[in-house]
Amino acid sequence: MKKKIYASDVIIIGAGPVGCVLANKISTELGLNCLIIEQRKHVAGNCYDEKNNKGVLYHKYGPHYLRFKSKRIFKFLSNFTEWIPGDYIVQSYVDKILYPFPINLDTLEKFFNIKFKSKNDAINFINSKKIKIKNPKNSEDLILSKLGSEIYEKFYKNYTIKQWGIHPRKLSSSITGRVPIRLNRDPYYVNEKLKFMPKHGFTKMFETMINNKNIKLCLNTNFFKIRNNVKFSKFMIYTGTPDKFFNFKYGKLNWRSLNFKFETYKKDFIQNSVQYNFPNDYNFTRKVEIKHVTKQKTSYTVISKEYPNSKGDPYYPIINDQNLNKFNKYKKLIDKVENQNIFFEGRLAQYKYFNTDEVIERALDLFNILKKKYK
Ligand SMILES: Cc1cc2nc3c(=O)[nH]c(=O)nc-3n(C[C@H](O)[C@H](O)[C@H](O)COP(=O)(O)OP(=O)(O)OC[C@H]3O[C@@H](n4cnc5c(N)ncnc54)[C@H](O)[C@@H]3O)c2cc1C
Numbered sequence: 001m002k003k004k005i006y007a008s009d010v011i012i013i014g015a016g017p018v019g020c021v022l023a024n025k026i027s028t029e030l031g032l033n034c035l036i037i038e039q040r041k042h043v044a045g046n047c048y049d050e051k052n053n054k055g056v057l058y059h060k061y062g063p064h065y066l067r068f069k070s071k072r073i074f075k076f077l078s079n080f081t082e083w084i085p086g087d088y089i090v091q092s093y094v095d096k097i098l099y100p101f102p103i104n105l106d107t108l109e110k111f112f113n114i115k116f117k118s119k120n121d122a123i124n125f126i127n128s129k130k131i132k133i134k135n136p137k138n139s140e141d142l143i144l145s146k147l148g149s150e151i152y153e154k155f156y157k158n159y160t161i162k163q164w165g166i167h168p169r170k171l172s173s174s175i176t177g178r179v180p181i182r183l184n185r186d187p188y189y190v191n192e193k194l195k196f197m198p199k200h201g202f203t204k205m206f207e208t209m210i211n212n213k214n215i216k217l218c219l220n221t222n223f224f225k226i227r228n229n230v231k232f233s234k235f236m237i238y239t240g241t242p243d244k245f246f247n248f249k250y251g252k253l254n255w256r257s258l259n260f261k262f263e264t265y266k267k268d269f270i271q272n273s274v275q276y277n278f279p280n281d282y283n284f285t286r287k288v289e290i291k292h293v294t295k296q297k298t299s300y301t302v303i304s305k306e307y308p309n310s311k312g313d314p315y316y317p318i319i320n321d322q323n324l325n326k327f328n329k330y331k332k333l334i335d336k337v338e339n340q341n342i343f344f345e346g347r348l349a350q351y352k353y354f355n356t357d358e359v360i361e362r363a364l365d366l367f368n369i370l371k372k373k374y375k
Contacts, residue, residue, distance in 0.1 A: 003229050004229060005229050006035060006037060006218065006226055006229055006230045006231070007035070007231040007233075008216065008232060008233075009032040009033045009034070009232065009233050010023075010032050010033065010034045010035070010234050010236070010237070011034075011035050011037065011230055011232040011237070012034055012035070012036045012037070012236070012237045012239070013036075013236070013237065013238045013239055013240055014037075014038060014045065014238070014239030014240055015036045015038035015040075015042075015043040015044070015045065015206075015210070016047070016346060017044070017045055017047060017206065017356055017359055017360055017363070018045075018237070018239045018345050018346035018359055018360075018362070019036050019045070019237065019239050019346075020036075020043060020044070020206045020209045020210050021209065021364065022237050022345070022366065022367060022370075023036055023209075023210050023212075023215045024212065024215075025363075025364070025367040026367065026370070027212050028214075029367075029371065030375060032234060032374075033214050033216070034215045034216070036215065036216070036217045037221050037223050037226070037230070038217065038218065039220070039221060039222040039223070040219065040220070042203065043203065043206050043207060043210065043217065043219075044202050044203045044205075044207075045061075045239075046062065046064075046315070047059075047202040047203075047206070047356055048060050048061060048203055049064075049201045049202050049203050049294075052264060052302060054264050054266075054298075054300040055300070056264065056291065056296065056298055056300050056301065056302045057291075057294050057296050058302040058304065059202075059288075059290050059304070061258075061313075062258060062288075063274065063275065063288045063290055063293070064202060064356060065088040065189060065190060065197075065274075065293065066086055066195070066196060066197055066198070066202075066356055066357065067086065067190045067192035067194060067195045067196075068194035069357055069358065069361075072361070072364075073357045073360050073361050073364075074194050074196070074357075076360070076364065077198075077360070079209075080205045080206075080209045081198040081199060081200065081204070081205040082198075082199040083196035083197065084196065084197050084199050084295055085195065085196060085197075086195035087188065087195070087292075087293070088188060088190060088195070088274055088275070088293060089187055089188060089274060089275075089292070090102075090189045090273065090276075090277060091275070091276055092155055092159075092277040092278075092279060093277065093281065094154045094155060094280065095154070095280075097110070098272075098276065099111060099155075100187050101155070101179075101277055102179050102180045102181060102182055102189065103147060103181050104185055104186060104187070105182070105184060105185050106185050106187070108122065108125070108151075111150075111151070111154070112125075112150075122183060126147065126183075129149075129150070129151070130144075130145060130147065130148050131144040131145055131148055132145070136173055137172075138168065138169050138170065138171060138173055139168035139169070139171040139172065139175045139177075140152065140157070140167070141169075141173065142177055143156045143168070143176050146181055147181065154279065154280070155279055156279070158279045159278075159279035159285060160175065160176060162283075162285050162308060163256070163308050164256055164316075164318065165256070165308065165310055171318075171319070172319045172320060174319060178353075197294065201294070223238075223240065224244065232341070234374055235341035235370065235374065236341065236342045238343070238344050238349055239344075239345060239346035240349065241253065241314060241349070241351075242330040242331075242333070242348075242351065243330060245344075246330060250326050250330060251326055253323055253327060253330070253351055254310075254317075255314035255315060255316060255317060255318065256309075256310065256316040256318055257308070257309045257310065257312030257313055257314065258307065258313075259306075259307040259309050259312065260304050260305070260306060260307075261284070261305045262304050263302070263303045263305075264300055264301070265300065265301050265303070266299060267299075267300070268299065268301065269289065270289055270301055270303055271287065271289045271303070273292060274289055274293050275288050282305075283307055284305040284306050285306050285307075285308060286305075286306050287303055287304070287305050288303070289301055289302070289303050290304070314348060316353055317351045323351070327351040330351075343366060345359075345362055345363060345366050346359055346363075347359055
């Protein structure tokens with residue numbers, strides 16, 4: 001039987017945000033043909049959302065709360081979607097009470113049963129709780145040095161152990177450091193002022209982005225099964241994991257995975273905000289009712305429970321010295337294959353957790369480099 005050849009000016013592995021953004025820019029601004037090869041049955045990567053059998057829009061791979069560090073990315077995505085406001089409110093369930101999370105002054109007052117008379121009063125109180133640790137390097141030390149042991153034990157410790165399967169002492173401070181700590185009463189999950197959700201969902205936005213006659217999409221196709229039949233005349237973008245690409249030359253990079261359990265209810269709402277965290281109860285970490293942010297008008301609602309797992313799809317890189325050393329070795333190979341016109345980008349390829357706006361910014365930056373090189 002004749003082998004199928006996957007040929008194009010540009011080959012893109014992965015139809016996630018990075019793959020879609022680059023396909024759009026390369027086809028429209030460089031006038032090159034792109035072929036996107038995607039192993040899943042859909043575009044949008046982990047941002048994928050779809051309607052279930054009751055017509056409720058839900059996020060299949062975990063809740064995606066879109067926010068923008070830079071106006072440039074918001075402007076770029078506005079070419080492909082209208083927006084609705086993104087109000088993401090998360091609470092943490094501790095000793096049968098829901099507290100605002102990230103930790104803010106309301107959380108501290110409720111938890112310690114006190115009332116701050118002024119901001120200074122609050123600062124003095126927090127200072128009295130902090131544990132002195134010079135240069136906190138791990139996730140435990142970071143929280144102890146910022147908020148003290150009571151908050152660490154009740155809000156962070158067990159959540160981190162459940163989420164990562166690793167004690168916070170053995171995790172980089174960047175993990176717990178990702179969540180803000182607030183000296184105000186801001187109840188929203190993210191700090192960014194630009195917070196919007198795509199009005200008709202993420203999938204629709206990315207489908208619109210690649211709806212172009214110069215872009216071909218090949219779904220349900222794993223690159224590694226067809227690698228020898230892939231031909232590009234200009235260059236290739238690879239958004240998958242680096243260890244697999246280089247045949248695990250330096251060993252396997254470790255990832256944390258998640259199992260999602262979805263439950264549909266014939267009710268307007270079950271929760272009073274989009275996300276409840278469960279640091280100390282149950283096997284799941286969080287319960288998400290995405291309808292609070294999609295703002296869909298429907299008489300049904302979907303709850304998703306997240307169960308962390310060490311096997312399964314790669315979701316979060318496990319940032320510790322061992323994995324970073326391994327990735328740094330792969331990084332040298334990644335830099336070398338640029339000579340063969342192969343470029344690695346995205347959260348899998350760079351072995352780094354990026355939010356969607358950050359990864360889109362990186363894709364646009366890479367495009368500017370490619371534009372100079374291949375125009
Ligand atoms: C649980 C979770 C929650 C998140 N929440 C938020 C949030 O609230 N806000 C936010 O801004 N960001 C969030 N993110 C981050 C967001 O998902 C990423 O920033 C974004 O999806 C990265 O885009 P990407 O294109 O790099 O990778 P991905 O979205 O992972 O896309 C890569 C694509 O490549 C495909 N692929 C990989 N290998 C192959 C292969 N061998 N052959 C063919 N195809 C392949 C994959 O199937 C995938 O579709 C979250 C991530 C996770 C895991």
